[in-house]
Amino acid sequence: MTALTVSTIHVASLPADCIVIGTAKGPKGPVLTPGAEAVAAAFDGGLTDLLCALGVTGAEGEAVKLPAPAGIKARLVLAVGLGDAADENDGYDAEALRRAAGVAARTMSGAGTVALALPVGTAEAVEAVALGGLLGAYAFTAYRTTPDAAAPVRKLVIPTSRHGRADAEDAVRRSGVLGQELNRARDLVNMPANDLHPESFADAVVTAGREYGPAVEVIDEKALAAGSFGGILGVGQGSARPPRLVRIAHTHPEATVSLAFVGKGITYDSGGISLKPVGANEIMKRDMSGAAAVCAAVLAAARLGLRVNVTGWLALAENMPSGSAVRPGDVLRMYGGRTVEVLNTDAEGRLVLADALVRAGEERPDAIVDVATLTAAMRFGLGNHLFGVMSNDDAFRDRVLAAAGLVGERAWPMPLPAELRPSLNSRVADLANYGERMGGGLVAGLFLREFVPAGTPWAHLDIAGPAFHEGAPYGYTPQGGTGCAVRTLVRLAADTAAGGHDVS
Ligand code: BES
Ligand code: MN
Ligand code: ZN
Numbered sequence: 225m226t227a228l229t230v231s232t233i234h235v236a237s238l239p240a241d242c243i244v245i246g247t248a249k250g251p252k253g254p255v256l257t258p259g260a261e262a263v264a265a266a267f268d269g270g271l272t273d274l275l276c277a278l279g280v281t282g283a284e285g286e287a288v289k290l291p292a293p294a295g296i297k298a299r300l301v302l303a304v305g306l307g308d309a310a311d312e313n314d315g316y317d318a319e320a321l322r323r324a325a326g327v328a329a330r331t332m333s334g335a336g337t338v339a340l341a342l343p344v345g346t347a348e349a350v351e352a353v354a355l356g357g358l359l360g361a362y363a364f365t366a367y368r369t370t371p372d373a374a375a376p377v378r379k380l381v382i383p384t385s386r387h388g389r390a391d392a393e394d395a396v397r398r399s400g401v402l403g404q405e406l407n408r409a410r411d412l413v414n415m416p417a418n419d420l421h422p423e424s425f426a427d428a429v430v431t432a433g434r435e436y437g438p439a440v441e442v443i444d445e446k447a448l449a450a451g452s453f454g455g456i457l458g459v460g461q462g463s464a465r466p467p468r469l470v471r472i473a474h475t476h477p478e479a480t481v482s483l484a485f486v487g488k489g490i491t492y493d494s495g496g497i498s499l500k501p502v503g504a505n506e507i508m509k510r511d512m513s514g515a516a517a518v519c520a521a522v523l524a525a526a527r528l529g530l531r532v533n534v535t536g537w538l539a540l541a542e543n544m545p546s547g548s549a550v551r552p553g554d555v556l557r558m559y560g561g562r563t564v565e566v567l568n569t570d571a572e573g574r575l576v577l578a579d580a581l582v583r584a585g586e587e588r589p590d591a592i593v594d595v596a597t598l599t600a601a602m603r604f605g606l607g608n609h610l611f612g613v614m615s616n617d618d619a620f621r622d623r624v625l626a627a628a629g630l631v632g633e634r635a636w637p638m639p640l641p642a643e644l645r646p647s648l649n650s651r652v653a654d655l656a657n658y659g660e661r662m663g664g665g666l667v668a669g670l671f672l673r674e675f676v677p678a679g680t681p682w683a684h685l686d687i688a689g690p691a692f693h694e695g696a697p698y699g700y701t702p703q704g705g706t707g708c709a710v711r712t713l714v715r716l717a718a719d720t721a722a723g724g725h726d727v728s
Contacts, residue, residue, distance in 0.1 A: 225407075226329070226361040227379045228354055228400050230392045231339070235262035235296075235383050240339040242300040243292065244328040246316075247275060248309035249282040255309050257316065258343040259383070266295040275303055283307060284323060285698060287331040298339065304328045306343075316343050318352040319632040325353040326360025326700025329377050333363065337379040344382060344392070351395040353382055358403030359700035359707070364414040401527045402714060406707035408432070409513075409520035413692065413705025417492035417509040421465040422540035425491060425512065429470050429519055429538065438526045438536075443469040451559065455579035458556040459572040460541035462496055462549025467541035469580060472519060474526040474534045481720050482533035484589035485522065485713055486580045488573045488596035489515025489540035496543045496569030497551055504600075511573070513691035513708065514595035515540060521713035528714070532721040537584045539576035543569070555653045559583055560675070565650040567658035573598045574668055575657055578675040585677035591620060592680055593716065594672065595709045597688040601664030605638070608689040611708060612638040614669035620681035624712065627719060631711035634690065638666060645670050685709055 235243060245264075246257030254275055256264055264271045280288050286305030292298050304324045310316045325340055332338045340357055344350045361376040384392040412420060412428070420428075426442045433440035445466035448457050453469060460467030470489075490511035494500060500508065515538040522536035550556070554566045559579035566575070573596050584592055602612045613628075613635050615621030621637055628635035644667050647659030655674060659667045669684050676682040690708045693701050 225404065226358055226376050228358060228396055229379070230350070230382045230384045230389060230396055232384060232386050232389055235339065235341050236266060237297050238339045238381065238383065240298045240337040240381060241335045242302050242332055242338045243296065243298045244302045244304060244338060244340045244342065246306050246324060246342045247280055247282040247286070247303050248306045250309045254280050254282040257306055258345065259341040263296060263301055263341065266293045281305070282309070284320065285327060287327050302328055302331060315345050315349060318348060321349055321352040322356030322359070322632060323699030325356030329357045329360035329380065330697060332377050333361070333374050335377050337381060338377050339381045339383055341383050344384065347391040347395040350382055350384065350392045351399050354380070354396045354399035355403050356700045358399060359406060362407050362410060362702050364411065364704060366411070366415070398528060402524055402711065405520040405524040405527070406710045408523070409516040409707040409710050410702070410705040412516035412519070413510055413513050417542065420509070420512070421491045421542055422460065422468040422489070423465060425489060425515070425538070425540050426468040426470050429472055432519070432523055433472055436523050436527050438472050438474045438522055441471040443471070452557065453559045453579045454557040455559060455564070455575040456539055456541055458550045458554070458566065459490070459543055459575050462546040463542035463544040465491070465542045469583070470538040470540060472522045472536040472538070474522050474530070476529070476531045476533060478531055479533045482535065482589045483717055483720060484535050484537065484584040484587065484592045485518040486537045486577060486584050486592060486594040487515035487518030487539065488512070488577055488594070488598065489538045490573060490576065491540060491542050493543045493570070493572065494545060496572060497545045497549050498569040499545055500570060507692070510692040510705065511597050512540070513597050513687060513705065516705070517595050517687070517707065517709040517713060520707065520710045521717070524710070524714045525717045528718070530717050530721045532717050534717050535584065535587065535589065537580040539580040541576050543572045562655065563653035565653040565656045567656050571657045571668070574671045577672055581672060581675040585680060589680065592676060592682045593624065593685065593713065595685045595687060595713070597691050598668050598686045599665040599688055602686040603689040605665060606636055606689055608693070610634040610636045611685050611687040611690050612636055612665055613683055613685055614638045614640050614666065615681070615683040616640070616673055616676060617681040621683055623719070624683045624685070624716060627715040628712040631715045633708065633712050635685070635712065638669070640666060640669050640673060685712070
């Protein structure tokens with residue numbers, strides 16, 4: 225794992241393999257960003273011209289390596305672009321810093337020590353650079369048996385002034401926790417379903433809980449049967465790997481507010497008897513991304529000591545077709561007693577979430593957020609970079625969206641139109657799990673809403689698009705699991721802790 229530290233050593237004498245400096249698009253060409261002074265001085269004022277000659281413009285995503293000049297201890301200089309130049313007082317936007325640090329860490333994979341001499345005038349900027357660096361350094365190497373050139377940078381150093389040191393160390397500590405937990409979520413998503421199934425996922429949560437404090441309770445298939453969790457059991461009954469419901473709770477002695485996070489944890493979604501076609505089924509190990517995000521967010525809340533109670537509920541099952549699988553037309557008796565006719569076994573996420581929402585609601589949290597790779601429809605609507613946010617409470621929805629905006633996650637409000645609700649009426653049961661196809665993401669949200677206790681603010685995050693990145697890496701986003709929603713959940717918990725009682 226990549227180590228992260230601050231250093232008050234002058235940039236010219238830092239014992240690093242590479243010094244990273246920032247460039248930006250100025251009105252008359254590329255400019256160097258604050259932090260680059262020592263490197264610029266060693267180039268005798270010729271650095272900007274040299275970068276121009278090399279084609280540098282300062283655009284986001286640019287990364288150009290130069291041999292370091294005499295006077296700089298490191299051997300390499302890496303210039304990364306931050307986009308439009310900030311005016312002197314404003315400083316650089318946190319997301320631009322995260323992305324530039326991510327590009328730097330990714331470009332330097334395989335290196336030993338990399339110093340990030342980026343514009344970090346404030347603790348917030350240090351936090352952004354540290355997080356972007358840690359997230360960009362991520363690589364999923366668990367299944368490589370050959371020496372891997374893509375091994376993450378071993379150490380990232382953020383140069384800081386002596387008087388800013390304490391704040392910078394604090395910022396780096398926070399980002400270290402968040403970055404590690406977010407990378408844990410990515411690991412869980414990237415892990416193939418032959419190794420990550422409900423039981424091994426639950427075991428991993430137990431181990432992490434022991435290490436970092438939150439209490440973990442695993443409700444196994446026997447306990448699920450004893451408790452009449454018909455949704456989770458119904459989805460899991462076709463698999464040789466039995467389902468689990470995991471409760472992971474961070475409690476703070478002075479907390480006055482409690483949040484419940486509920487995650488969809490389908491470790492593999494074949495579609496079940498309503499089988500998915502080739503092209504749609506090989507990507508479905510990602511279908512536990514919501515549970516991974518919830519698990520990571522609760523662990524981060526615990527490690528950061530947030531003054532709020534946060535309980536995570538991970539609804540874990542494998543959706544498989546077999547002789548014991550749930551059939552289209554079967555009726556499930558859900559936790560809490562309501563009945564659902566399963567018209568399409570591929571609409572399984574809402575079935576496991578329904579049980580978990582009802583169970584989470586029994587503890588009377590002040591608000592509930594569920595996170596799920598729930599519908600292909602949400603990907604058609606919002607694409608792969610934004611997640612949709614649906615809610616029974618506009619003010620709470622706006623708080624979730626604000627939290628996402630502050631941490632650099634892309635989210636968008638989606639409605640729950642009453643007109644679509646009748647399509648979920650069943651001919652035989654209280655509800656059907658499949659309704660109108662048009663607006664399928666909203667129909668799924670309407671289904672979930674039925675299982676939220678009346679009066680509890682609730683938000684549903686459909687992360688089907690951004691949970692997994694199939695294209696080339698960019699910024700601090702790798703290929704594969706992205707850790708989507710972890711930062712939004714942690715920020716929401718932190719804001720709740722800071723704001724006392726007022727949840728919505
Ligand atoms: N896990 C899928 C949704 C999904 C698709 C997530 C692609 C990530 C990428 C979900 O269980 C599913 O199959 N949803 C169906 C619902 C339909 C049958 C009502 C869908 O969206 O097609
Ligand atoms: Mn499905
Ligand atoms: Zn699914």
